[in-house]
Amino acid sequence: MITLDNVSKTYGTGEQAIHALKPVHLHVPQGAIHGVIGLSGAGKSTLIRCVNLLERPTTGRVFVDGDELTALDAASLNRARHRVGMIFQHFNLLSSRTVFANVALPLELMGVAKREIRERVEPLLELTGLADKRDMYPAQLSGGQKQRVAIARALASRPKVLLCDEATSALDPQTTLSILELLQDINRKLGLTILLITHEMEVVKTICHRVSLISAGELVEEADVGDFFTAPQTRLGREFLNAFLELEPPQALVDRLAAQPGDDTHPVVRLAFTGDSVSTPLVSRLARDCDIDVSILEAKVESIQDRTLGLMIAELIGPADKTREALAYLESHDLQVEVLGHVQRDA
Numbered sequence: 001m002i003t004l005d006n007v008s009k010t011y012g013t014g015e016q017a018i019h020a021l022k023p024v025h026l027h028v029p030q031g032a033i034h035g036v037i038g039l040s041g042a043g044k045s046t047l048i049r050c051v052n053l054l055e056r057p058t059t060g061r062v063f064v065d066g067d068e069l070t071a072l073d074a075a076s077l078n079r080a081r082h083r084v085g086m087i088f089q090h091f092n093l094l095s096s097r098t099v100f101a102n103v104a105l106p107l108e109l110m111g112v113a114k115r116e117i118r119e120r121v122e123p124l125l126e127l128t129g130l131a132d133k134r135d136m137y138p139a140q141l142s143g144g145q146k147q148r149v150a151i152a153r154a155l156a157s158r159p160k161v162l163l164c165d166e167a168t169s170a171l172d173p174q175t176t177l178s179i180l181e182l183l184q185d186i187n188r189k190l191g192l193t194i195l196l197i198t199h200e201m202e203v204v205k206t207i208c209h210r211v212s213l214i215s216a217g218e219l220v221e222e223a224d225v226g227d228f229f230t231a232p233q234t235r236l237g238r239e240f241l242n243a244f245l246e247l248e249p250p251q252a253l254v255d256r257l258a259a260q261p262g263d264d265t266h267p268v269v270r271l272a273f274t275g276d277s278v279s280t281p282l283v284s285r286l287a288r289d290c291d292i293d294v295s296i297l298e299a300k301v302e303s304i305q306d307r308t309l310g311l312m313i314a315e316l317i318g319p320a321d322k323t324r325e326a327l328a329y330l331e332s333h334d335l336q337v338e339v340l341g342h343v344q345r346d347a
Contacts, residue, residue: 001193002028002051002161007060009046009217020046022218023060028210030160033187033194035208035225037201037240043217044197048163051195052084053077065160082110085154089166091146093138093153100125100134103152110157124152127189128182144175151182155190162186164196168203176200180207201244205229205304213237229304230274231336238338242270247298247311249340257341265342266317267327268297272336273310282333283314290326292318315343 009021021043028034038044049055051062053069062069067080093102103124107117125131128148138146147167154162164183168176184207186192198204204211204225211228213221213236221234232238242248249257249268257268273282287294295315302309316323330337 001030001032001065002026002034002195003061003063004047004050005061005063007047007050007057007062009050009055010058020217021050021057022216024219026212026219026222028193028195030193031187031191032210033183033196033208035204035211036195036197036214037199037204037211038197038214039199042214044199044214045165046217047214048165048195048197051161051163052081052086082106082157083160084163085157085159085161086163086165087147087150087154087167089169091138091143091150093146093149095138098135098137099130099141099149102138102149103156106153106156120156120158121152124155127155127186128152142175143171144178147171147175147179148182151179151186155186155192159192161193161195164194164198166198167196168198168200173202176203177206183207201240205244213240226304226307229302230272230307230309245300245302245311247300247313249297249313253297253343254341256343258343259341261320261342263320265320265344266315266323267342268313268315268340269327269330270338270340271310271312271314271330272338273312274307274334274336282330282335283312286316286326286329290318290322290329292316292322292326313340 004024004026006023006025007021008023011018011020024047036044036047046055050057051064053062057070064080065083069077069080072080097105100121103121104117107120125134128151130148130152133141133145168179171179180203183194187194208225211223211225212219213234215236221232221237228237229241232241253268258265261267283294295317297313297315299312316326327337
């Protein structure tokens with residue numbers, strides 16, 4: 001449904017050039033909800049604005065619903081954009097128009113007859129939970145209600161694709177959840193393909209089927225959401241996950257960590273358990289079979305859509321040969337093992 005083929009975006013030329021988006025290859029199939037996550041300034045907004053050519057790519061081709069948008073003339077591109085809805089962080093509603101009139105605006109601009117506008121807008125107000133707000137003005141609405149108006153307006157032209165540019169960043173957590181539930185409902189009922197950008201891991205965890213991680217204008221990792229949360233493949237992916245899960249060793253321990261092991265040190269590890277390993281008593285077996293002590297510093301269990309993720313930070317305490325044996329034991333099982341460092345045994 002959406003394909004970016006070698007798409008890049010550069011502002012300026014020569015030494016002053018800013019490479020906001022490096023060559024990107026991305027495919028989002030029909031009916032999928034795909035998230036793009038990254039830090040501020042990573043290139044997320046540039047990427048999503050290249051999809052509907054609000055930003056024209058410097059290189060590459062953009063395909064939406066079978067059409068190569070980058071090859072269309074202005075008139076054809078304008079028609080093709082009717083199939084691409086977009087919602088923004090700050091709603092962009094017209095304060096002088098009612099809820100109904102805000103949703104109807106794109107249809108008016110398309111020259112749709114008044115009777116058809118009414119027939120198309122009223123079901124959208126029902127779908128988005130705004131039927132009783134149709135005659136209100138934006139100033140009378142909450143933030144979540146304003147975003148629902150923006151969503152209904154984006155759906156008025158019956159798009160095949162919905163682009164969400166940090167659509168929940170201005171909302172409180174409870175309202176964010178209600179908007180995400182609405183987007184999921186729209187995805188199921190209308191078969192709408194959704195591409196959203198966010199810096200919030202909770203949004204990705206809740207709604208997305210697949211996620212791409214962007215850094216300095218480059219897509220550095222892409223995976224199914226379950227895989228990304230349980231086994232990120234890049235350091236940046238692990239940093240995002242650890243920050244989201246808030247699972248870090250105590251600072252007093254971090255200050256003592258050394259990078260290299262020694263005969264008088266023992267390892268500190270971060271473990272991620274998935275699948276059957278979540279319910280398997282590996283820690284007790286590890287202590288018994290490898291004859292070491294295991295000091296659990298932090299642990300938690302997180303539900304990631306249809307998967308369960310168990311996380312733990314622990315010290316493996318014992319002679320060097322025994323802790324090496326313990327690490328090999330852990331790595332032989334279905335879990336992710338990251339050695340955070342080593343501390344003196346007598347510290």
